[in-house]
Amino acid sequence: MIIMAEHAGFCFGVKRAVDAISESLKANHEVWTIGLPIHNPQEVSRLESLGLRVAENDSEIPAGAKVLIRAHGEPLEVTERLKSRGIDVEDMTCPFVRKAQEKAASLSREGYYVVLLGDKNHPEIKGIIGHVSDKSNAEVIADEEEAQNVRFHEKTALISQTTQREERLERIAGILVGKSSELRVCNTICKATAQRQEAARELVRKNNLDGVVLIGGKSSANTGKLRDILESEGVNVLWVEDESETERNSDWFRDKNMVGIAAGASTPEWLIDKIKNIIAAKQEVQGVLVH
Numbered sequence: 001m002i003i004m005a006e007h008a009g010f011c012f013g014v015k016r017a018v019d020a021i022s023e024s025l026k027a028n029h030e031v032w033t034i035g036l037p038i039h040n041p042q043e044v045s046r047l048e049s050l051g052l053r054v055a056e057n058d059s060e061i062p063a064g065a066k067v068l069i070r071a072h073g074e075p076l077e078v079t080e081r082l083k084s085r086g087i088d089v090e091d092m093t094c095p096f097v098r099k100a101q102e103k104a105a106s107l108s109r110e111g112y113y114v115v116l117l118g119d120k121n122h123p124e125i126k127g128i129i130g131h132v133s134d135k136s137n138a139e140v141i142a143d144e145e146e147a148q149n150v151r152f153h154e155k156t157a158l159i160s161q162t163t164q165r166e167e168r169l170e171r172i173a174g175i176l177v178g179k180s181s182e183l184r185v186c187n188t189i190c191k192a193t194a195q196r197q198e199a200a201r202e203l204v205r206k207n208n209l210d211g212v213v214l215i216g217g218k219s220s221a222n223t224g225k226l227r228d229i230l231e232s233e234g235v236n237v238l239w240v241e242d243e244s245e246t247e248r249n250s251d252w253f254r255d256k257n258m259v260g261i262a263a264g265a266s267t268p269e270w271l272i273d274k275i276k277n278i279i280a281a282k283q284e285v286q287g288v289l290v291h
Helices: 012-028 041-049 076-084 095-109 123-129 144-148 166-179 191-205 221-232 243-248 269-285
Strands: 002-004 031-034 052-055 066-069 088-091 113-117 138-141 153-160 180-186 211-215 237-240 259-263
Touching: 002 269, 012 031, 012 041, 012 066, 012 095, 041 052, 076 088, 095 113, 095 123, 095 153, 095 180, 113 123, 113 166, 123 138, 144 166, 153 166, 166 180, 191 211, 191 221, 191 259, 211 221, 211 269, 221 237, 221 259, 243 269, 259 269
Parallel strands: 002 259, 031 052, 031 066, 066 088, 113 138, 113 153, 153 180, 211 237, 211 259
Antiparallel strands: none
16 A cells, blocks of 8 residues: 655745746746756756756856746845846745745844854755855854854844754754844744655654655755654655666565655656556555555
8 A cells, every 4th residue: 555645745936946947948948047946856857858957157157048046046146146147037936945035134134143054055055145244144054063063142043944854943942042142043944844744754653654765856955854754753764766766676665565655845746656656566566455
């Protein structure tokens, strides 16, 4: 039997950006993004086959091009440089990421020392820090250990990458409250991320599963957080990026009667369906009832 998590696959922000790219490609035949538009290689390949061009930085964008700012967002100076060159810019930054950018900008202007919780190498964090007016008055931390090393400041603001877990945000807020006379905590975690994380927990807790197949790009931060949650629930997890990886792990499915499926917020529905059908076929071979 296959049981799907209640919430899986594209979140609102990613779907909005992918739909915008698809519509622009139909109209312009070529659209640029700076960096991968989403952290799912299969969906990026599909979009590239339709005319998407991916640049490593804004200097690679040719004059007269159409640029779509991906859901992760970009630093303010990047969009300003593009517009100053007369390039057509369509900003599809996820509304939750935009909220984090605006919080970082406004609190920085108000004199707060801005602490960003997240992966300093992730494009979303680079975009948020790019909205801070005084970058010498801000830092990025990844975990509780790094939070312990934050110096004392009169006014501190804690802002989270949208894919973080709320439990970690709460723990780090507890650490920082002793390192500031005034602490502002901004819960900028995406609701869709929180939904998928809770759905992953419920998938395991409500069903007697033999394992969970997690579908998503290996560079996807939100899929990685789902993996952590599933493993913390004590379930056997197989993280696959595509159908070929599912086939290569055929032995994993042996004697597994109850298999759950979860997917990250950057995983397209067409890929989830394809892998679900592969799992169903494997279970039918084993004589397992498939629903």
